Structure formats: C-alpha cells, structure tokens
Amino acid sequence: MSENAIGREIPDSIPGCEKLKPFQGAFANTPLVRQEKGNRNLPRLNKLLDTVEQAVLKTGLKDGMTISFHHHFRNGDKVVNMVMDVIANLGIKNLTLASSSLTTVHDELLPHIKNGVISRIITSGLRSKLGEHISAGIMDVPVLFHSHGGRARAVETGQIKIDVAFLGVPSSDVYGNANGFTGTSACGSLGYAIVDAKHASRVVLITDNLVEYPNTPFSIDQDLVDHIVVVDSVGDSSRIATGATRLTSNPKDLLIAQNAADVIAYSPYFEDGFSLQTGSGGASLATTRYLSDYMRRRGLTCSWALGGITSQIVKMHQEGLIKRMLDVQSFDLDAVNSIAVNPMHTEIDASYYANPLNKGCAVNKLNVVVLSALEIDTNFNVNVLTGSDGIIMGASGGHSDTAVGSGLSVVVAPLIRGRISSVVDRVLTVVTPGESVDILVTDRGIAINPRRKDLVDYFHGSKLPLYTIQELKERAERVAGTPEPIKFGDRIVGLVEYRDGTIIDVIRNIAD
Amino acid sequence: MKLRRTMLYVPGGNAAMVKDAHIYRSDAIMFDLEDSIAVNEKDSARLLVFHALRTLNYEGTETVVRINGLDSPYGRDDIKAMVNAGPDIIRLPKTETAQDIQDVEELIRQEEKAAGLEEGSIALMAAVESPLGILNAYQIATASSRLIGIAFGAEDYVTNMKTSRSRAGSEIFYARSALVTAARAAGIYALDTVFSDLNDEEGFVEEVRMAKQLGFDGKSIISPRQIRPVHDVFAPTEAEVEAALRVMRGIAEAKKRNMGVITVDGKMVDKPMVDRAERIIEMAKASGQRIPEEELHV
Numbered sequence: 001m002s003e004n005a006i007g008r009e010i011p012d013s014i015p016g017c018e019k020l021k022p023f024q025g026a027f028a029n030t031p032l033v034r035q036e037k038g039n040r041n042l043p044r045l046n047k048l049l050d051t052v053e054q055a056v057l058k059t060g061l062k063d064g065m066t067i068s069f070h071h072h073f074r075n076g077d078k079v080v081n082m083v084m085d086v087i088a089n090l091g092i093k094n095l096t097l098a099s100s101s102l103t104t105v106h107d108e109l110l111p112h113i114k115n116g117v118i119s120r121i122i123t124s125g126l127r128s129k130l131g132e133h134i135s136a137g138i139m140d141v142p143v144l145f146h147s148h149g150g151r152a153r154a155v156e157t158g159q160i161k162i163d164v165a166f167l168g169v170p171s172s173d174v175y176g177n178a179n180g181f182t183g184t185s186a187c188g189s190l191g192y193a194i195v196d197a198k199h200a201s202r203v204v205l206i207t208d209n210l211v212e213y214p215n216t217p218f219s220i221d222q223d224l225v226d227h228i229v230v231v232d233s234v235g236d237s238s239r240i241a242t243g244a245t246r247l248t249s250n251p252k253d254l255l256i257a258q259n260a261a262d263v264i265a266y267s268p269y270f271e272d273g274f275s276l277q278t279g280s281g282g283a284s285l286a287t288t289r290y291l292s293d294y295m296r297r298r299g300l301t302c303s304w305a306l307g308g309i310t311s312q313i314v315k316m317h318q319e320g321l322i323k324r325m326l327d328v329q330s331f332d333l334d335a336v337n338s339i340a341v342n343p344m345h346t347e348i349d350a351s352y353y354a355n356p357l358n359k360g361c362a363v364n365k366l367n368v369v370v371l372s373a374l375e376i377d378t379n380f381n382v383n384v385l386t387g388s389d390g391i392i393m394g395a396s397g398g399h400s401d402t403a404v405g406s407g408l409s410v411v412v413a414p415l416i417r418g419r420i421s422s423v424v425d426r427v428l429t430v431v432t433p434g435e436s437v438d439i440l441v442t443d444r445g446i447a448i449n450p451r452r453k454d455l456v457d458y459f460h461g462s463k464l465p466l467y468t469i470q471e472l473k474e475r476a477e478r479v480a481g482t483p484e485p486i487k488f489g490d491r492i493v494g495l496v497e498y499r500d501g502t503i504i505d506v507i508r509n510i511a512d
Numbered sequence: 513m514k515l516r517r518t519m520l521y522v523p524g525g526n527a528a529m530v531k532d533a534h535i536y537r538s539d540a541i542m543f544d545l546e547d548s549i550a551v552n553e554k555d556s557a558r559l560l561v562f563h564a565l566r567t568l569n570y571e572g573t574e575t576v577v578r579i580n581g582l583d584s585p586y587g588r589d590d591i592k593a594m595v596n597a598g599p600d601i602i603r604l605p606k607t608e609t610a611q612d613i614q615d616v617e618e619l620i621r622q623e624e625k626a627a628g629l630e631e632g633s634i635a636l637m638a639a640v641e642s643p644l645g646i647l648n649a650y651q652i653a654t655a656s657s658r659l660i661g662i663a664f665g666a667e668d669y670v671t672n673m674k675t676s677r678s679r680a681g682s683e684i685f686y687a688r689s690a691l692v693t694a695a696r697a698a699g700i701y702a703l704d705t706v707f708s709d710l711n712d713e714e715g716f717v718e719e720v721r722m723a724k725q726l727g728f729d730g731k732s733i734i735s736p737r738q739i740r741p742v743h744d745v746f747a748p749t750e751a752e753v754e755a756a757l758r759v760m761r762g763i764a765e766a767k768k769r770n771m772g773v774i775t776v777d778g779k780m781v782d783k784p785m786v787d788r789a790e791r792i793i794e795m796a797k798a799s800g801q802r803i804p805e806e807e808l809h810v
Contacts, residue, residue, distance in 0.1 A: 249737075251536065251735065251736035251737055252532065252535070254736075254737075255535060255536060255736070416531070418528075443532070443535050444535055478568075478569070479531055479567075479568060
C-alpha cells in the first residue's frame with residue numbers, strides 16, 4: 001500500500017488485476033497534453049514547427065530508415081523534392097524512398113541517388129529521366145514496383161515499415177486535421193496519404209494552408225500526426241488539378257473507345273445498377289462517352305463508380321447515370337469540387353480501394369473496368385511499366401488490382417503503336433497476369449481471352465469484329481513486321497511485385 | 513449499289529494515316545499526291561502510296577488516288593506508279609475539259625498495256641474546280657467509259673469566281689446543281705466538296721443534308737470524325753424505308769391482281785415513285801439495315 005500524489009492510499013497490486021501504478025499528478029504522465037492550466041492566450045496547443053529541417057530532426061530520422069510520400073499532387077508536386085533536398089543537406093544517407101508513385105517532376109532525385117542519400121526505391125511507377133537512369137542501372141538495389149492495393153497491403157502488414165511519412169496536404173489545422181479539398185493546392189481525395197498516416201511511426205504534415213481548428217471534415221485525423229510545417233507552396237496548382245480532364249479528340253482513340261463501349265454494352269455485365277471504373281487517359285476515358293449513349297438509350301444506370309474519378313464520371317453522376325462515387329484519387333478540379341460538397345462522392349483510402357488481404361476491398365465489388373496497356377501478349381499478360389524500348393516509363397497503379405477484382409476487365413490499345421505491334425508473343429514486363437484479363441479491344445478488332453469460355457460462348461454470333469489474339473498479332477505484324485528483340489543486360493534493376501506480395505516479373509538493365 | 517457516301521482524304525505522305533485509313537470505315541479512301549503534298553515530297557509520297565496499295569489489305573474499302581495534273585511535272589510519274597499499284601480509281605484534279613480526261617485515259621491505257629494489265633482495270637474520277645470545268649461538266653462526265661464520278665471542289669472554284677465561301681453557299685449553288693445534273697445525265701456519281709471547319713458539327717450536318725437534297729451521292733471528307741454524320745444523313749430513316757416497302761408491296765399486289773394504276777399512302781404510284789422506292793431500299797440494304805428477304809422481290 002502506498003500514498004499517491006493526491007493523498008489516497010493505493011495498493012501496489014491485487015490478485016487478478018494488472019500491476020497498479022499510483023497517480024502522480026494531472027500532467028505527469030501525458031507529455032503531449034497542456035502542462036499547466038494558467039495560460040489563456042491563443043493559440044493553444046499546436047504541432048507546428050518552423051522549418052522542414054526542424055521536422056526532419058525532430059522525427060529522429062537516421063541513416064537507413066524508410067520515408068514515404070504520396071503522389072496526389074501528380075505533376076505539380078513540390079513536396080518530395082523539397083524534403084529530399086533538406087534531408088540531403090543534413091547528411092542523412094541510405095534511405096529507402098517509399099513514394100506511392102513518382103512522376104516527371106522527380107528527376108531531381110537523381111543527384112540524391114548518385115550521392116547515396118537514397119539507396120532503395122519502393123514505388124508504383126517511374127517516369128522520365130529517373131526511369132531512364134534506373135533502367136540504365138544506376139542503383140545497386142532493384143526498385144520494388146507495387147500496385148496501389150499491394151502497397152496498402154505491404155504497409156498494413158509491416159512489409160514496408162515507414163519510419164517517417166512526409167505528407168503534403170492542401171489544408172491542415174494546428175493539430176493535424178487535414179483534408180485534400182480545401183485551399184489553392186486542393187487535390188481531392190487523399191487516399192494514398194491516409195494509409196501512410198495510419199501506419200507510419202512518425203507523420204509530418206506539410207501544408208501551404210493553415211486553417212482554423214478544427215479542420216472538419218478531415219481525411220487525416222489529428223491523432224495520427226506528429227509535426228506540421230507550413231510552407232509557401234506544396235505544389236503547382238495548375239498541374240495538380242487541371243480544369244477538367246478533356247476527352248480525347250484523337251479519332252483512333254475515339255474509335256477504340258467506341259469499340260470498347262460496343263463490347264461492354266453487348267456483354268452480360270451491362271445491366272441496370274452495374275459498377276464501373278475507367279482509366280484516366282485517352283481511349284479508356286473516352287469509353288465513358290459512348291457507354292453513356294448506350295445507357296441513355298437503354299435506360300440503365302451505374303449504381304457506383306470507382307476511381308480515379310474524373311470530371312467525366314462526375315458529369316455522368318450529375319446527369320443521373322451514376323449514383324455514387326468511391327474516390328481514391330481525384331484527377332481534376334471538377335472531381336475535387338465534387339468530393340468537397342457531395343455526400344455521394346466519397347473518399348476512400350488505398351487499402352479500402354484495393355488491399356487484397358483486408359476484410360474486403362472495393363475492387364472486389366467492381367463489375368466492369370476499362371484499362372490501358374503498353375503491350376499485351378498472346379497469353380493476355382499486360383505490361384504497363386516498360387516501353388517497347390525496355391525502359392521504365394509507366395506505373396503499375398491499380399491495373400492488376402482492378403483486373404482481377406472486376407467481373408469484366410477490358411483492355412484497350414491501338415493494335416499498332418508507331419511502327420510496332422502492341423500484341424506480342426511475350427511482353428517485356430508482366431504487371432497484370434493474363435488470368436485476370438478478359439477482353440482486348442483495339443482499333444482493328446477484338447479478342448476474348450479463351451480462359452473466359454463463358455464470354456466466348458456469349459459473344460459467339462455477335463456482329464463484333466472478333467478475332468483470336470493470335471490473329472490480331474498477325475494482322476499487326478503484316479503491316480508493321482516484327483521488331484528486333486531488345487538487348488537487356490544481366491543486372492536486375494526492378495522487381496515487379498504482384499498485389500499479394502509475390503514477385504511476378506523482373507526488369508533488367510538496358511545493355512548499352 | 514455502290515455506296516460512295518464518304519470519301520476520306522488521306523495525305524499520301526503520312527505513313528501512319530495511310531496505313532490506318534480504312535479502320536474508320538468510310539466508303540472510300542482517297543490518297544492524295546496533289547495539294548496536300550509539298551513539292552519536295554512528291555516522289556516519296558508516290559512511293560509510300562504505291563507500296564501501301566501493294567502491301568496492305570484495305571478490307572474492301574474503295575481506294576482512290578488523287579494524282580497531280582498533267583500540267584505538273586509529277587502527273588505522268590503518278591499515273592505510271594499508280595496503274596501498277598492498283599487502286600480502284602484514279603482521280604484527276606482541276607478537270608476543265610473532256611480532253612483532260614482523254615489525255616489521262618490514254619496514258620493509263622498505255623501503262624496498263626506495258627504492265628500487262630487488263631485494259632480498263634482502273635476507273636477514273638474527275639474533280640471539277642473551276643468555272644470552265646462547271647460549264648463543261650457534261651462533256652467531262654461523258655468523256656470516258658472509265659469515268660465513274662465527278663466531284664466538286666469549291667475552294668479553287670470560289671477563288672476563280674472572285675468571291676469567297678459563305679455558310680449559306682449561294683456562291684456555289686449553281687456549280688453544285690450543274691455538277692449533279694451533269695452526273696445524272698451521264699449516269700455517274702456526284703460528290704460534294706469538303707467542309708473544312710471540323711469544330712462546326714452543326715454546320716457540317718446542315719451542309720450534308722443540303723447536298724443530299726440536291727442529289728449528291730456523297731461528300732469528300734477530311735477527318736474520320738466526319739464519317740458518321742454523313743452516313744447518318746444518307747441513311748434512309750425507318751419511316752422512309754417503311755414507306756418504300758409499302759410502295760413495293762402495293763406494286764406486287766397490283767401485279768397479282770392485274771390492276772393498272774394503284775395508290776399508296778394517298779398518292780398515285782408512277783414509275784418515278786417506284787424508282788425512288790427501290791433506291792431507298794437499296795440504300796438501306798447497303799447501309800446495313802435489315803430488310804426482310806420476302807420484301808425484296810416484286
């Protein structure tokens with residue numbers, strides 16, 4: 001028995017209870033809580049630090065640790081480069097960079113790689129010079145490429161142990177409540193950032209828009225955040241969210257989109273209440289235009305859409321063709337504005353979106369997805385990561401997640417790109433296995449995966465231009481011929497991880 | 513009935529377009545060696561189109577080549593190459609007289625002979641783009657048995673006429689009518705001029721409707737985006753097809769009962785009406801509309 005700080009007698013222990021710790025004072029054991037009640041001056045408690053450098057130091061970042069970023073600012077991002085420059089200046093080395101993806105603005109990381117600040121990269125995609133140099137073999141350890149769902153799985157299971165997450169946010173209050181749809185750098189959903197915030201050991205928010213407490217509604221909860229730094233700008237707003245994603249006017253892409261819409265509309269999946277996801281570029285997005293025509297004619301609506309939400313999807317919703325939207329990444333200003341005000345447009349995080357090992361992710365419920373491809377082979381394996389020259393220039397993204405989760409996965413691509421067939425015997429890099437790819441739609445014909453016998457039977461007798469994938473390949477080769485094979489070296493520069501954590505393919509360096 | 517509702521211009525020097533031209537399903541594709549090809553590219557464009565025609569499968573789309581005129585340094589080489597390449601039609605630009613046609617025909621005939629090809633294997637088309645050409649339209653249209661159609665080119669015509677193009681098109685109204693009249697008198701096809709403003713979809717459809725009303729068989733087009741609107745305008749509506757079928761059923765009935773004159777839908781059915789009905793049904797069939805087999809026999 002002993003006396004606690006308030007003068008009460010507390011036993012040291014009681015059988016059946018945990019060891020009892022006597023009260024030591026109202027502020028003694030809770031350092032983050034206010035330390036005395038006398039101060040009535042505003043502002044109250046806050047997590048603000050003056051500079052990014054202070055934040056890096058306070059997190060205790062050391063050599064060899066893992067840091068993470070999100071890519072919601074797309075080609076307008078300033079956060080990754082800004083933080084990496086600070087970290088480099090502090091002399092910290094051998095970090096693992098786990099950014100959910102990397103874009104064309106991240107070429108500035110090359111010096112940090114060369115100087116040993118970054119010794120490992122884990123990401124969904126690489127482009128531009130960064131991709132070229134890594135393909136040439138500047139890193140000792142191969143880059144690990146994951147899908148969006150795969151990353152969420154890895155973070156949640158601890159395969160990726162994030163020591164510090166540096167999360168750029170368009171708005172935050174002094175205590176760390178952040179959302180993605182307010183402020184000049186608004187980016188919409190913070191789906192990828194939320195997963196990092198939930199699992200990183202330390203979370204630093206970087207914002208250019210400090211707002212009044214509490215910043216409701218919030219996507220990142222204050223109780224996950226360690227430090228906050230206010231900077232002039234987290235991104236170039238004109239490149240974070242363009243006005244509205246424009247539909248392509250390229251006649252070939254429109255033709256492919258029309259063909260894809262014809263296929264989907266003919267399929268058994270095109271029924272009232274179906275769900276849909278499309279990619280954001282070219283032919284995949286344009287499919288929504290022609291599908292909308294079919295939907296209007298037949299009086300069908302989508303019960304929900306998943307994305308990658310663009311203004312096209314938002315417009316379909318406003319017209320009444322789509323009821324609800326689940327959004328892990330908002331692509332343009334229309335989508336950003338919609339998520340801010342519309343209860344039918346809901347932010348989801350990357351785990352909810354596509355983590356195959358949680359209690360049920362969104363892609364599992366998806367009916368139809370329209371995806372793109374750089375290459376596809378006669379087994380329907382798809383490459384979205386390396387170009388026809390073997391150089392890393394794309395991203396795994398949600399491709400393999402949605403392909404396998406959906407009831408009908410439609411891949412769209414021009415049969416011939418430039419002077420090369422898109423259909424090959426063996427893709428250079430497998431990102432999405434053929435078992436999960438159902439139909440290929442090109443400008444010159446459609447091929448159904450023979451594994452989908454039900455679809456082959458269903459489409460039999462339709463007036464659609466159906467061919468085997470072999471026939472499509474031959475049609476392309478009759479025009480374009482067969483190119484010389486790419487010469488690879490023997491060093492592995494990239495590991496392609498399937499969403500379940502297994503390695504589906506490797507990327508080798510380009511021989512000089 | 514050969515459909516020539518749409519003839520898609522393809523610059524002969526653009527390899528990507530040349531290999532893809534047919535995927536958009538226009539009725540015809542016209543590889544251009546003339547105005548869209550720079551002077552220093554004339555030979556490479558000729559070679560590209562030659563090889564494309566010999567190697568690629570255009571899957572039944574009618575192939576046309578617009579050669580340079582004989583008044584240019586390129587015309588003769590174009591004819592030589594194209595007779596050997598084997599498009600369906602050679603199109604002559606800026607035709608003004610029947611002699612222009614005959615001169616080209618003679619060169620084609622010689623080349624066919626030299627290459628051991630059957631005479632007449634390549635057909636001809638003429639573009640009429642000047643006042644003189646319009647005045648000579650009928651002579652041009654009847655100048656050769658190979659000539660299957662004449663097309664109107666408004667740009668050059670309007671320049672020659674010392675005026676400019678207007679939306680309403682009054683400055684080319686006579687030329688259009690004259691061309692169609694000549695084509696009909698000669699029993700060949702008539703194609704309307706191009707519409708260059710790709711973003712004015714409404715204006716385009718208006719013009720196509722007007723061309724159809726004047727009697728044109730189709731239109732020269734410059735982008736795949738223009739194909740569907742033209743096909744939609746030229747496609748007989750369900751109502752038109754039904755009305756035409758009623759005429760044909762009426763005729764069949766009249767024949768069965770040995771009746772002389774009949775009325776259908778309140779109108780007396782005379783030969784022109786029957787001809788129109790037949791043409792509508794043919795056009796519907798050719799555009800892919802389904803007509804029950806029993807209806808087709810009178």
